[in-house]
Every structure is written in C-alpha cells, then in structure tokens.
Amino acid sequence: MTYCVAMALKDGLVFAADSRTNAGVDQIATYRKLHKFVIEGERVILMMTAGNLATTQSVLSLMRMRLNSDRPNLFGAATMYDVATIVGATGREVVARDAGQGQGVDFGSSFIVGGQIQGEPPRLFLIYPEGNFIECTPDTPYFQIGETKYGKPILDRVIDYHTSLDDGIKCALISIDSTIRSNLSVGLPLDVLRYRRGSFIASEHFNLDEHHEGFHQLGEAWSVGLRDVFHRIPNLKW
DSSP states (O other), X not given: OOEEEEEEETTEEEEEEOOEEEEOSSOEEEOOOEEEEEETTTEEEEEEEEEOHHHHXXXXXXXXXXXXXXXXXXXXXXXXXXXXXXXXXXXHHHHHHHGGGSTTOOOOEEXXXXXXXXXXXXXXXXXOTTSOEEEOBTTBOEEEEESOTTTHHHHHHHOOTTOOHHHHHHHHHHHHHHHHHHOTTSOSOEEEEEEETTOOOOOOEEEEOTTOHHHHHHHHHHHHHHHHHHHHSOOOOO
C-alpha cells in the first residue's frame, strides 16, 4: 500500500509520498513514488504513483523511453492537460498488454500528475486506473491516492487555496504521520517536494527518513495538541 498527497495552492504545488509498497511480518519493500521530468526554465512535471507496482514501473519506463521521440511524450506536450492525457493513455496501454497474464490480479494504478509548462499556471491532475482524470480546482485544492482515509480529516479542516506552501507541507506531513500511526502498510522514508509558481525548477526536494528529528517532533506536537484540545472540550450535559 502507499499514501501520496499533493496540493495546488496559490503560490505553487506541494507533493508528499511515503515509499512503502509491501508490509508483512518478514518483508517490507521500499520504492520511490515521486518522479520528476524537468527541462529547467521550460517545464517541471511531477508524478506520484499508487497501485500495482509492475504497472506503475512499466508506465514510468515507457514515458522515459519516449522522451524526445516522435510519439506523444512529456517533453513534447504543449500543456499539462496533454501530459495527463499521455499518462492516462500509457496506463491503459500497459494494463491492456498485461491483463491477460494473471487471473484475478488487479493491474490498475492511479497517478497524481502536476507541474507547470511555460505559458500556463501550475496545474494538478488525478488520473484514475481507467485512464480518465480530473483536475484540481481552488475549491478542492488537494488530491490523495493510496491509503487516503486516515490523513484526510486534517486536509479537509486546514487546507484551502490560499494556504502557504510551508503550511501545506506541514499539513501534508501531519496527514502522512496520522496514516503511518494507523496503517502498517505506509511508512518512511518520505519524499517531499515544494514547487514555487513560475520557478521552473524542482530543486526543493527533501527526503525524510527515520532519523529526521523534525518529522518526529511535528507528529508528537500534533498528538500533544490534539490531546490538549480534547481535554479542554466541555463534557456534554445529559
């Protein structure tokens, strides 16, 4: 399982993802789920993946192989809408190719794709396993994929379009921390990326592992704060 969250805010984009794909008594597998396709000064395309690992790896490999080719590709796309179309079509292509190889196997994968291409603002898309997609709007400025339910409440209460990028990162990390505490299949290390509108670089990419003191302090501060607020809420009168 996995958990990824991305936000389209006034000042740019926030991406955060765990890296655990399988958890059990004797096996924990780790694969990165945040991927970058960048031509500095022209375009920054960021992608997060969830679902069947073989499908997501094949989709990523095909898209990398086709860069600068005559086929529709991420470096030739004129808009982020075209990028989302390419990702969805590649996902359908891989599933159609592999679907006959395993009975009862779910080959589906979901993607969050965002970024900015010269000539348009930053945009963010959620691509479903069927290959169709929706775009983030100021009314609903975030998307999640994977194990979404544990980290959703804080996003709904805190995030709006005018949230700062730093507060967006803080909220995303608390959302992931809440998910890690409730579900063994989500875990460290984490990939976090902050993209500033109009920068056309993806250098603010951070890795948080089990030794990152700030992440542990953030989660503990959130827990203490919640307990403090809970104890200050008056009891109901019956």
